Amino acid sequence: MQGRRKFRREGEERRRQDLIEATLDCVAERGLQGATVRAIALRAGVTAGLIRHYFPGKEELLQAAYATIMGRMTEQAKTALATVAQDPRQRLSAFVEASLLPPVIDARVFSQWASFIGRASSDPALAAAHRAGYLGFRDEVEALVAEVLVAAGRTAAKPELRRYAIAINAIIDGLWIEGCLAGDFFETRELAEIGIGSVEEMLGLRLREPVCSAKE
Amino acid sequence: MQGRRKFRREGEERRRQDLIEATLDCVAERGLQGATVRAIALRAGVTAGLIRHYFPGKEELLQAAYATIMGRMTEQAKTALATVAQDPRQRLSAFVEASLLPPVIDARVFSQWASFIGRASSDPALAAAHRAGYLGFRDEVEALVAEVLVAAGRTAAKPELRRYAIAINAIIDGLWIEGCLAGDFFETRELAEIGIGSVEEMLGLRLREPVCSAKE
DNA sequence: AGAATATTTATACACTTGCATAACAACGCC
């Protein structure tokens, strides 16, 4: 008998994160079914038993993984907002654009999202987490639209604002899905252009400044 | 020992359909993980072994189930087209509307869709099935838009048509998801109204005939 | 009615699953 495997003790938070990342890898590649404790442990370079040392059970690990990707997605969206500071139109435009280009458009992330959301209907905890994330996103859109309308000198009644937010949120979601599922059908910036163009048509005003004739 | 269970022989196609339906029930309620041969058989009022008499394996049953819901969804949308016959604008309007009301908007169907789509990334058979369904849907939209534009006396260049189809498909998908996941946030016809309104704004023409002032 | 057929049940099997436990080894402390 050769002795047992050598190992290193990682920091607690580091190991936790590694396990979550390994879980997301498994979910992305083989769906929730493929995310068994043994597969996760193997990918994390660890033995299966260790999972129960960091999480009460597999269930909790999955929830932590879901919370992680939700947080990551909203974080990316907010990052897109932080970049361009001044003009509301440019801000909305940048927001839409960022949502429809990598790394937000990503088959891997979509696969994870779909796997978890498929179980959200049966799992109240997942459902609540999703609902919160969705409303946060829509509120973000609504605030942006309000800025834009005010800057354009248009009145922004509440029901109208809500309507805009729902519609714009929908088209971003829809294009996001199309891009993630069949990215090879579209040119690099095609979805982003369509997204921004559609929002312009919905709001009835241009978001991008009219460029000089030379460009594109 | 009491004798074995009594049973009835159902027609072949009937049994197949029952098994598929039972599979969809399990998927909707407990996700793909919950769709075990035993759970499916129990729900179908049958013993587990029978599944292998109608399908080569569990894998094929799942594929058949997915094909079923995909077909059902596009079929429902096409039904809406069959009813309204004449005016292209009314046809497009009815199509969008039907896609954003029950029974197409349905939390159960969405749960099934998400569960399957989550595995589509890893399963080539599911991926192919999805891609075919998606392209079929988009072609339908594109044809509808072409009719509308022609009827409105506008030129319908191919890239423009494609752009419209992608955008309209996206907003239908996005609103569909919102409605399925959080139907209680919206008034009964709210999503349908938003969908039709958005399409009108994108195309730059009205789909519904201008109603007399009394209505609504 | 009785035999032939193939649907359906029942049982078994090899394998995987999540989880429990005990042995072990890496690290901090004196």
Added chain:
DNA sequence: GGCGTTGTTATGCAAGTGTATAAATATTCT
């Protein structure tokens, strides 16, 4: 350097998984 603490491995287990097979029964045909 020896020693306790605890992160980590190894092993085992009961329940659940898909599948294979034979026995039993419902249905059809004559």
